[in-house]
Amino acid sequence: MLKIYNTLTRKTEEFQTLEPGVVKMYVCGVTVYNDAHVGHAMSAIVFDIIRRYLEYRGYSVKHVMNYTDVDDKIINRANQLGEDPLTLSQRYIEDYARDLASLNVLPATSTPQVSKTMPLIIEFVQGLIQKEAAYAAPNGDVYFSVTSDDDYGKLSGRKLDDMQAGARIEVGEQKEHPMDFALWKAAKPGEISWDSPWGKGRPGWHIECSAMNLAELGEQIDIHGGGNDLIFPHHENEIAQTECYTGKDFARYWVHNGMLQLGGEKMSKSIGNIISIKEFLSKRSSDVMRMLVLNGTYRAPLMFNDETLDAAERNVERLKSALKPASPSASGLPADILSALTAAIETAKTSFTEAMDNDFNTAGAVAALFEFSKSINTARDNGATAEQITPAQDAFRELAGVLGLTLEEKKGSSEDEARVNALIEERNRARKEKNWARSDEIRDQLKEMGVTLEDSKDGTTWKWS
RNA sequence: GGCGUCGUGGCCAAGUGGUAAGGCAAGGGUCUGCAAAACCCUCAUUCACGGGUUCAAAUCCCGUCGACGCCUCCA
The missing domain is CATH 1.20.120.640 (Anticodon-binding domain of a subclass of class I aminoacyl-tRNA synthetases)
Incomplete structure (x- = not known):
């Protein structure tokens, strides 16, 4: 019997699907405006392993991973580059898909995008306003009203009163309550926007996932996943929106991976301690990254340094x-x-x-x-x-x-392999003549080239190291 | 300040009531011309610290200290 730790209940629970034999799993993807880093890789690998294991256990897995392709950071970067925001985000979507493939992460069965979900998002927001869970502000913003939701805070274990005490929260002029969050943001001049009943604008961050979930998997899902840095506010707000809209429990199991630690700190863009997936893969294999994840606990912080990587490689x-x-x-x-x-x-x-x-x-x-x-x-x-x-x-x-390990040997070019084989032949002749000096010289030369030799009774084998 | 996760050998770590998995590193050995790889052996009377519950605790409870994450964008 499979058991899964559920962030919502803070307990490990027996896994039971809504529909026999089928798992509906939604995992928060990335905001596409820059190279993805190894922290994203960790999260993708964790849910890839979960998906593969569920399939191994006989489930048919509907695995949805979204792309946030409309967002402040994308707009800012597009402005810097003088590029259309959707062109920019599309480029990084393709780039991220390649990164995942090179990490041997299976493609999600569906990869929705915010920019292609606009009508449903607007419908969703309208529905929340009708249920009086949301309100339109005079400037064209639409906010979710946290006080309309008795359960608000149930995922992260927060109370509205505690959160108000926090010094960092600023009361937006348009908000009725400081913790209310944007469902729809009125467009600033020159910004990419979509028409809506509240004027031109674009969706807030959280509503997109609620809408794409609904579109791809329906009102209720089995697993909702993502990094544990998304628990609050992102997933908290998703639950609030979706459950207010549908009147049903949203996700059965909330699964969150721990953060990758670089130098004792979370690897993140804001801290700047980033290693991109491409940079990593130029030095180590995808199996090494995966082994690093496998050797740890998906929910716990993962130590990423030369020592742990060397161990993973071994x-x-x-x-x-x-x-x-x-x-x-x-x-x-x-x-x-x-x-x-x-x-x-x-x-x-x-x-x-x-x-x-x-x-x-x-x-x-x-x-x-x-x-x-x-x-x-x-x-x-x-x-x-x-x-x-x-x-x-x-x-x-x-x-x-x-577990998604390929266990493939590294490959070199055919010219290099021909050279290696020629040197090994020469070495074998030297060994036959017991010319150990020459034999070891060749072995050292091959080592320089990145080749490791293994002699046995059946002859000499070699591999790139 | 609030919420949450967690502290197991040099390192990464499993184990959540019945007497410490596994890997890396280290040391010894077999094999080998020597290596490499593989295989064998050794390597925590002890699980941050202090109390408590229990026949029995790394595992449960209380407290202390410490780390990390979230409370602002974040996988």
């Missing part, structure tokens, strides 16, 4: 070792060791599932894979044939795939 190499082929000269396993390998397959699957069922305990699932790799490597060392070892490796690959 972890990936360790898993890859399980997939090395059997020795061509293998003589076969004795019955007892073969049955141990067969048993290890079942043990691995069981441990893996038990861990993942416990609120996606990926660290435990990876531990199961480490144990499994040990069994496979032991079998190979003991002379397992390809036929004997393949079923275990297939199972291993399947489980690693559920």
Whole structure:
């Protein structure tokens, strides 16, 4: 039985879908105006793993990830560049999709955009006004009235009185209550805008997700996800809007990932301690990023530094070792060791599932894979044939795939590979003549080129390191 | 100030009432011409600190200290 920690109840609960066999999952995507960073990668990877695991468990997952393509920051940046805001955001949408693909994140089944949801957003706002949960201000802004919602604050555990005490809140002139938030913003001169019953304007941040949720998944969904920095105000406001509009409970499980930590602080644009996904992938593989996430707890802060990344890289190499082929000269396993390998397959699957069922305990699932790799490597060392070892490796690959690990070796250009092979041939001749000096010289040369050699009875293998 | 999450070996961490998973690093060994990889062995009587509940606590309760996140845009 799968259990999921629910931010709304602050408890780990049994997972039950609204509709049998189907999971409706909405994950807040990004505002597209700049290169995405590894913090975004963490969030995308977390929900990719959740999605993959739910599919592994037999669910059909409707995975919606939105793009915020209408926003102050986009408008500002477009002005700086002298570019149309929607052209700019479209460019970054395509860019982000490529980043996710390079991280082996499965594309969401649907990726709605604010700019393409305008009629429904306006309808949504009108509905809230009719229900007296919102009001239009004289200047053309529309605000949600937090005092109209008895439940307001239930997700983040805040009370309106406490929040008013905060010194940072400024009372907007147009607002009836300081915590009221914008559903619709009147356009400033020259700004991109859409026609509405309240004049030209554009949506506030939170309403878009409520509207796109409704459009893509309906009034009620199973999982709503995002970074834990979105709990307040974004998700709090989404719940308020949607539940006032539909009169029904919105999302069954609220799932939030922790923040990636760089130098003891959250990685974020406002702090400026950013490493872009592209920059990361120019130095490390996507598996390393994913392993970093897998080795931690998705809800907890994730330490991102050279030490944790080096460990993640070694972890990936360790898993890859399980997939090395059997020795061509293998003589076969004795019955007892073969049955141990067969048993290890079942043990691995069981441990893996038990861990993942416990609120996606990926660290435990990876531990199961480490144990499994040990069994496979032991079998190979003991002379397992390809036929004997393949079923275990297939199972291993399947489980690693559920976590989204590719376990692919790096590739170089064919010219480089030809050079490497030529050098290895020369080295093999030297080794035959026991010319160890020349042999080691070549090995050092290859190391300079980024090639690691492994000699064995069956010959020399190599890989890019 | 308010709300929330959390403090487990050198590092990353699992474990939430029954006597400390896993990985990295480190040390020793097998294998190897030497390496690399793999495999074997060693590596926390102890879970921030102080009380309490219990036959039994890292796990529950209270307090203290500390870290991080949110309260403004944020994955």
